[in-house]
Amino acid sequence: MNQHANAPVLSGPALEGLEDYASIMDVFHASVRRFADKPAFSCMGKTLSYAELDQLSGDFAAWLQHETDLEPGDRIAIQLPNLLQFPIAVFGALRAGLVIVNTNPLYTEREMQHQFSDSGAKAILILANMADKLERVIARTKIRHVLITQIGDIHGFPKRLLINAAVKHLKKMVPRYSLPMAVGFRQALSKGRSLEHREVVRQQEDVAALQYTGGTTGLAKGTMLTHCNLVANMLQSRAVISDVLGEGCETVIAPLPVYHIYTFTVNCLFMMETGNHTVLIPNPRDIDGFIKTLKTTKYTGFVGLNTLFNALCNREDFRSLDFSSLKLTISGGMALTKPVAKRWEEITGCPVAEGYGMTETSPVVSFNPPRAIQLGTIGKPVPGTSVKVVDGDGEALPFGEAGELCVKGPQVMRGYWNRPEDTAVTLDAEGWIRTGDIAVLQEDGYIRIVDRKKDMIIVSGFNVYPNEIEDVVAGHPDVIEACAVGVPDETNGEVIKLFVVSRNEALDAETLRQWCRKQLTAYKVPKLIEFRDELPKTNVGKVLRRELRDA
Template structure:
């Protein structure tokens, strides 16, 4: 990336403490020593303290070391929803020197086969609910050791039996499977308890996790995140978010999936580093049960994203919750609309601090200072991080000019697993990574995302950014959510099509377009409007514009 006379770079404050640790396990051990009796994770009414998490993860590490042929550096896939087994397995695997391969529990057989084969995973811990899929693809992988767990496995005897029986026999959520060599997770923990765990030395540059990208533009790629990457991002999150939180005193609601890099880093790593308590929500789509839990929980932090904020604020029972303890709400994963942010603050009394990141950056790149939130921005670069924007020719741009956002910092990935050519396209020799997002660097040091590069719509030569249209449309009192995409048009190159979920069955397309004309330039007003009962989303709740575009082909 060549320098340009007017080129601008924004850089966060210095990052301190990165060299104090050699591995994620070092951070974990320090937290266990400091916060042993504090709650670490809760799920479905059961809580693990830091001491209990230490004991159980040590049992799992001992089983891995003594009962398998796995060696440090080998990969273990963990395919679980938000349950207590997840942090036990992650820290146990890391303590045994293994590389964690986070796997979406809702993957299809094809997606499972690709990720397991691509990563070279030799072991897997999987929820019984999807073990039938594993049975069908196991012979296409290198997996030698299979562990199966049931939803209630880390609860007390009576509740465990009840939960597992209801899931299996009443709700019939566990299809029949035959994995004759599989070991139950509870059995592995029991056997590991009688064995001695050996500490494993890992270097900062060793891979800690293979975090697969969402695969929305093709086959998912394994992002190599080192111990140094993850430690850096923990410390960066601490510097950016930490001022709003105490240590060992907070209860944070975690409804987004822990296998996703957003929750993996913020809840499973950063909250552990600060000794705080994460409440894992196994099924946030069950809003009735979710809100009932919130009513019973004195929570001080909430981590979510735009669609979830919208869905909760529509509910009377949610609006009746006592939000007085709530002092931090974080948004990430997708753009936060002004309407959702204002509605959330009106309902809860707590402003939303939006951050930005990507799988390849572990993920946090920037965050809004909690005491100086600038709605519509993604905040300022976190410690040790530099950002700049490039034009179409790869030249750095000045402040105020939109271009592709590029990031440099210790949280930037080592590269894509076994894909040196793909790595070279994204990550240059100086350590700058191209994000694919269009951004503007502001004079006040904040960053504003204009849109995804691939989602930009070009109407008669004018650039149109879907986020802007969606932000306006969701301001209409009858609109719950909306998504804008570009479709081919012989006259203008592309035309804007809007997909809308409305709470008013009488709302029509022309009324909505008339509303848009009052707030958008003519070329930004959607030509087509389609009403739907719901919009397609990723498992994290992010609207899939790609899928909407494909339905128009």
Template sequence: MSEQADAPILRGPALEGLEQYGAVTDVFHAAVERFKDKPAFSCMGKTLSFTDLDRLSSNFAAWLQHETDLVPGDRIAIQLPNVLQFPVTVFGALRAGLVVVNTNPLYTEREMAHQFKDANAKAIVILANMADKLERVLDKTDIKHVVVTELADLHDFPKRLLINSVVKYVKKMVPRYSLPQAVSLRDTLNKGAALSHRDVTREQDDLAALQYTGGTTGMPKGAMLTHRNLVANMLQAREAIGGNLTDGNELVIAPLPVYHIYTFTVNCLFLMETGNHSVLITNPRDLDGFIKSLKGLPFTAFIGLNTLFNALCNRDDFKQLDFSKLHLTISGGMALTKTSAKRWEEVTGCPIAEGYGLTETSPIVSFNPTDAIQLGTIGKPVAGTAVKVVNADGQDQPLGEPGELCVQGPQVMKGYWQREEETRNSIDADGWFHTGDIAVLQDDGYIRIVDRKKDMILVSGFNVYPNEVEDVVAAHPDVVESAAVGIADEAAGEAIKLFVVSKNPDLDAETLRRWCKSELTGYKVPKVIEFRDELPKTNVGKVLRRQLRDEDNHTAAS
């Protein structure tokens, strides 16, 4: 038994090299210098080398510095799917000293307006497909500078024209919009190429990104991630995963959204720093197109999550791919089931190593050693990281006893943007971040998640907070009250079930679902709606979500 087996705290190995980089941009420059003409990112058949990425991000930074009034520290929203424009604009913004606000391109107008206003974003880069939504909320924000890009803007002519024309005129995926102040990304890059760019020096404690995450009390809030947070987590990823990769020689499939902290840190930082080639999958929900794009690619690593592994392994065309080069598969974002892990290994010949993290921890906290994977656990703490569990009174629990998982390390966020009270409630005086997840620390150094303290629902790796769903439903004129809970779902891990008390007996589930779709991103829309005469409550009137969840689980099991 290890020395730490009798202690209430598990610690990863020492973290080395944090002081070699002052900021994320230092990581970028080192990678560009070291790997130059090696491929960095590919998407839809177009590849950017590290030199291309350097040139294009420099052009964008120059445009920001000369053609706008933005100053270091200002926030710029990046609302893009997995396209080459994402790393170009993110690194361009960081080189100009701006703070990146990663924004889900599936957001509704209401969600966009909240995030942009809350972050006090002064600029945005947005895909043309959702520019009509921006038009309708722009006057509710502080955004002055709008950059619009089309899907294939970084492809060469004539493929660029072909793809953009099909998306716009054949598939009709770009609704009409009017943003007179907007400039095209291609114009910004062309103008920036003729301007001198100067990199802005940022310190480790300066903000690099505002990464929005849900809260148990309502609308999403911004986790303040500093340059130190992101650089530390990049180095932690290298220590935990890097031994399985050869610098500059890996071809990595990246189907998860780059605006999500998981892919943002792993692909845009860790894999870039190691000189490896990320293939961005623009629409992984289109399994036909996704699998077609994998054919003939000698990919060596795959980064995914449980629902995607399940979906792919159900496809005969996926099973026929060549997996002979695949030697690393990473899972995160949601719990990996043993069934999914075993099936993936049967199909591909490659085991899955599961990790765990949160937006507030940049995100990686723990990872399964690839030579000692323990299914059902989230692995061991990464370098420089300490974890412990505490009971309801905040007292440390011994190994083997469940409690709330707490994390300490250089990847823990600075706090929540403009929410000091919520920051104090999440990070205690000793710097421990309280995750809200209930875990057991095993005597072999592995961590096992057993439950969640929060009422958060995890749908395909995305956090859904009941209050947000209930707030939207409450605005329906026929709804008296409602409660949203998570239920088991084979495809998504969890789905949302909504219990509703209505004053109109004619209100049906489909009508209410359409109401939700107008205000909520698709994964937040309830899958199951049950009408009741009343909801169980505490003696002070608080709805007992756990009782509803337990009742539903009991019904499903009987």
């Protein structure tokens, strides 16, 4: 990528403090000592203090070190919703020197198998609710250590037994499974308490997490995020938020999935670094239960995205809540619309600060200064970060001209796991990463996104790549060809529309949806399906996706 003499590079201020930490664990140990008696994480009425998080994660680390043959650098998959088990497992695994592989609990067997095989994960902590899926794929992976947890496992007696019994026997949410080698998570913690944890030294350049992201080929790629990447993003987040949120005195609501890079960094890592309190919401789709939690919690921060803000604002019981303590609302994951942002501020009295990021940047690149929010922009580069926009030839463009947004900074990934060719396409020798998003740099230092990767669909903040859907649909014996596009939707931001050419006139939309549900996570299943005699193509046979989208 070349640089015109008059083309701007927007840069945030210098990033301070990164050299003070060799790894995430250095940050963790400092925080648990400093904020020992402060609440760290809460879920379903149970709260862990930083001292308890330190103890439990140490117990898990000791079990991993003494009861398995796992070595520093080995990968462990964590497939959990927003439960207290998540931070215990993450920090315990990191303390044992392992690499975290965050895994979506909604994944199908096909998606699980790909991620576990690609990452080479040797261990997994999984919720009992999806252990039957693991049973069916484990033989095709390298996983040899299985830990299973139930939803209520971190709660005390008798609440633990009541929660687990209700989930298993009343709600019938735990299918039968057989994994004879599996160890209960509670059992591992109990055993680990009697064992001695050995501190493992990790360096900034060591990989801390493999965070999977969709690819244009439809295969999810493992983004290698180092300790340096994630510590840098913690400190960058602190720098842009510290004038609104303090240390050890804030409570922030976390309704978005913590296995997603957005919540993983902001709530699991940044909130830990500042000694603040995260309230994990296991199922934000249960709006009644969600609002009940909000009603009984005095919270000062809220991390969400456009569709969630919209859904809550449409609820009378939400509008009647007390928002007097709310100081900061953060939006990310998908574009924030002005009508939703304005309505949220009218109802809560708190403006929404929108940021921008991607899995490959740990994720935060830019953020709207909370006291100088400019709606319609993604804010300014965070400290230590530089951005520019380039044309199709890689030439940097001046202010006001739209081009592909490129980012450089300490939070930029090392590369894609075992994919040097994909890494070379995205990341250049100077450390600039091409985001694929089209942006305009403003002379006042703010950045505006005007378009995004032309094919990617964003459903409720989740990236969906059309080729993956098309590959699954093409496997149906009655389908000749298919094309998936995103169409605007008030509830989800976008929904997936599928155009299909079939060889069987009797094939209907619901049959195709059932086919997709067997192989794709629910949010990837097309909502709209249209059958056509043929799809529009270029003269070389490529489907004109934009023509279908515009239609």
